[in-house]
Amino acid sequence: MTEIKNAHLTTLKGAYDTELMEATLRIRRWDPDTQRARFDTFTVTVPVTASVLDALDAIKDTHDGTLAYRKSCRMAVCGSCGMRIDGGAALACKTPMKKFVDAGHTITVSPMGNLPVIKDLVVDMAPFWEKIRAVKPYLDTKDEEVPDTEWRVAPEHGDMIHKESLCILCGCCVSECNSMESDPDFLGPAALAKAYRFVGDTRDTDTRERLRDLNGAHGIWDCTRCYFCNQRCPKGVDPRDAIAKLGAESFKEGFVRDEGARHAKVFVDSTFKGGYLRETELVPKTIGPVNAVKDIPFALQLARAGKVPNPLSPHKAKDNDEVKRLWKLLEKEAKGAERPRAQHPDAVREG
Numbered sequence: 001m002t003e004i005k006n007a008h009l010t011t012l013k014g015a016y017d018t019e020l021m022e023a024t025l026r027i028r029r030w031d032p033d034t035q036r037a038r039f040d041t042f043t044v045t046v047p048v049t050a051s052v053l054d055a056l057d058a059i060k061d062t063h064d065g066t067l068a069y070r071k072s073c074r075m076a077v078c079g080s081c082g083m084r085i086d087g088g089a090a091l092a093c094k095t096p097m098k099k100f101v102d103a104g105h106t107i108t109v110s111p112m113g114n115l116p117v118i119k120d121l122v123v124d125m126a127p128f129w130e131k132i133r134a135v136k137p138y139l140d141t142k143d144e145e146v147p148d149t150e151w152r153v154a155p156e157h158g159d160m161i162h163k164e165s166l167c168i169l170c171g172c173c174v175s176e177c178n179s180m181e182s183d184p185d186f187l188g189p190a191a192l193a194k195a196y197r198f199v200g201d202t203r204d205t206d207t208r209e210r211l212r213d214l215n216g217a218h219g220i221w222d223c224t225r226c227y228f229c230n231q232r233c234p235k236g237v238d239p240r241d242a243i244a245k246l247g248a249e250s251f252k253e254g255f256v257r258d259e260g261a262r263h264a265k266v267f268v269d270s271t272f273k274g275g276y277l278r279e280t281e282l283v284p285k286t287i288g289p290v291n292a293v294k295d296i297p298f299a300l301q302l303a304r305a306g307k308v309p310n311p312l313s314p315h316k317a318k319d320n321d322e323v324k325r326l327w328k329l330l331e332k333e334a335k336g337a338e339r340p341r342a343q344h345p346d347a348v349r350e351g
């Protein structure tokens with residue numbers, strides 16, 4: 001550990017005129033020249049109001065100018081400062097240092113996951129942008145002329161995509177996505193949240209094509225529903241919820257052939273029949289009876305371990321009629337609900 005010179009302190013005191021504290025950070029360094037990683041630990045004096053980003057700035061200013069990380073707005077708006085803090089992605093500028101100092105805890109700061117590291121805490125965002133581009137992140141009104149005047153969206157239509165519109169493209173969700181870790185080609189939570197931003201836009205006329213593409217390989221059904229993206233998103237976008245909405249829209253458009261879609265359908269049908277999931281139907285109905293035969297040895301292993309319920313007497317909820325009533329109510333509502341459309345400004349003027 002290296003002692004910090006206090007040249008920075010005067011500036012900090014002048015700028016913030018506040019109480020100071022000593023913060024210790026353990027930082028993963030990556031040297032692209034030697035291709036070697038190491039951890040460095042620094043202690044810096046910062047205001048009690050300092051964020052993790054302020055502490056990194058203090059380290060860079062007073063101790064090691066070669067430390068590399070991204071930043072810009074310092075107010076959770078630009079999305080530049082995503083990094084792992086104690087193993088989970090977060091915005092450094094939105095994470096206060098004080099709680100760690102008070103707990104006597106040395107945080108470990110490392111680069112985001114699922115993206116190649118360029119230097120220290122800087123990752124290559126090229127694969128991230130490639131996926132955002134792949135979902136056509138712009139309005140497509142191909143069936144209608146683009147109006148000269150503002151195309152207003154009713155507040156209730158705006159609400160439908162409000163959360164997804166909050167995305168600042170920081171990559172924190174991507175960093176912690178389990179599915180991307182096993183399949184780097186999976187579109188991933190940020191791109192899929194962006195996709196819903198346009199699928200749900202009542203001015204867009206490309207819905208069916210968008211959903212068809214999203215139902216392809218590496219698309220929505222490859223999400224493992226781990227919910228880490230929701231947990232890590234600093235802006236409340238809830239990408240997993242956006243993926244669920246894309247699934248629901250896909251069902252409405254009749255895209256149900258993907259194994260993931262069939263898997264989801266077994267859950268829905270099972271709950272209708274018995275109020276619970278019928279595990280023994282899950283595999284054959286998802287991958288088809290022929291493919292399921294290959295899994296018989298594994299199924300026998302599970303059965304020996306007492307993990308396969310009796311298929312002839314599946315468990316059933318006590319008040320299954322109530323479940324069925326709810327199920328039918330939801331189905332009726334979904335069938336009756338037409339996709340809302342924003343009125344074209346020309347139509348409004350003519351009307």
Ligand code: SF4
Nearest residue numbers: 177223224226227229
């Ligand atoms: S819920 Fe899906 S998209 Fe979100 S992190 Fe998990 S696997 Fe990735």
Ligand code: SF4
Nearest residue numbers: 167168170171173233
């Ligand atoms: S969805 Fe959230 S975590 Fe993911 S890129 Fe957008 S703002 Fe960042």
Ligand code: FES
Nearest residue numbers: 072074079081093
């Ligand atoms: S510096 Fe802009 S989001 Fe943190």
